[in-house]
Amino acid sequence: MKLRVYLNFDEKSVTSPVIWKLAKEFDVITNIRSASVKEGMGLLGLEIEGETSIVEASARWLEAQEGVHVEPIEQNVIEG
């Protein structure tokens, strides 16, 4: 499946390599589609692709990261 999310980083998390950690932790393809980093804040449009259970686990992991706000994009769960 493919999961599409917006990620919002606060000033503490914005300098942390969250996407690298995500890819190390889970067997998923991460595809950054848009990004903006400034003034102690970051916004990221991210596509995560892989086995359904692993993608879902990776989304839960992202939500648990301090200072990271995860917003699903509708019509985002594309069965593939």
Next chain:
Amino acid sequence: MSESIVRALKCRECGHEYEIQPTHVCEFCFGPLEVVYDYDKLDDKFTRELIESRPQNMWRYKELLPIDGEPKVGANNGFTPLIKADRLAKELGVKELYIKNDSVCYPTLSFKDRVVSVALSKAVEFGFKTVACASTGNLAGSVAANAAAAGLESYVFIPEDLEQGKVLGAAIFGTNVIGIRGQYDDVNRLCSEVAGKYGWAFVNVNVRPFYAEGSKTLGYEVMEQLGWKAPKHVVVPMASGSLCTKVDKSIKEFIKLGLVEDNQTAMYGAQATGCSPIAKSVKDDTDMIHPVKADTIAKSLAIGNPADGYYANKVMKESGGYAEDVSDEEIIDAMKLLARTEGIFAETAGGVTLGCAKKLIDSGKIPRDESIVLCITGNGLKTQEAVLNEVAKPRIINASLKEFDVLAAADGVK
């Protein structure tokens, strides 16, 4: 004039264009999509005279709305009064003040009837049978009522702690009301997932680009009601920030079509201090919107992660406007002031708009000698809890003239 001038859905970020379809996210960069038009196709045929010849509802501007032909839902919606608010103007110390009173919008007493009738008309065109929304209250009532009148199945998702008037104001229409444990942002997140899975028309998710265009009719009406003039200053409440951007768009469209002259209109946004991510970004002179946890009595504005915040911020800055926020106490004071001076019982969001306008005037951000329009977007009967203990209780007497005489004498009545 039946030919649609709608050109496409266009990504606000990367500019990629898409055919008209029920979607609102760019496949390339995940940016939001907006309806764009070929204004040249109107070819001077969309005139003041044509508009004035039509029935007084929001569809008199149908050429500038993203529907095909006639509206399928909400044919009588919109066209609310614009009131010259002289008593309130005197109180605020300003020369020319108007209230756009959408607290009496047909049929559910909020400006949401404008956006919903466009969204549901489009949903019917797309062939959807079930419509839905994530709502802070007003939208739920409007979706439920307009769907009922159009014979559509509906689901409305709301935070579980919503005002009783708003829950009842949706449930009466036979909709499926789903209360979610959490805040509006949690409701919205769930709805994103439901929209992806169930294939319904979510007015503020997959048909959002069409839905949002309905807000423009508020701006068109203000300009027509001012005698085909753009106001100098407009104050709107902000939740997602969409209304701010769409009123601005309506003014730019009328200028482009030669229906009004450019009056350098400045847009101002109002939020409750307990949920003011957009106002904060404007005050901090940044364009980054930091999500917040909402905590305010103005529940209809309690969106902590506003989808159009960035664009509303840009509109306010580019138009020469500003943003302000007010405390819950100031909201209640402003609701009472509006009721006392103009006989309008606005919901808490109306208190936010007036409270912020007062601050903007007092601080000199809005000059006292130019035209100001305040947009009141919802009715106070739906948020009675906010002022229940703030108004005088009835004085009870027996049905006796003697007792009334005593009461009148105490009041100094002669």
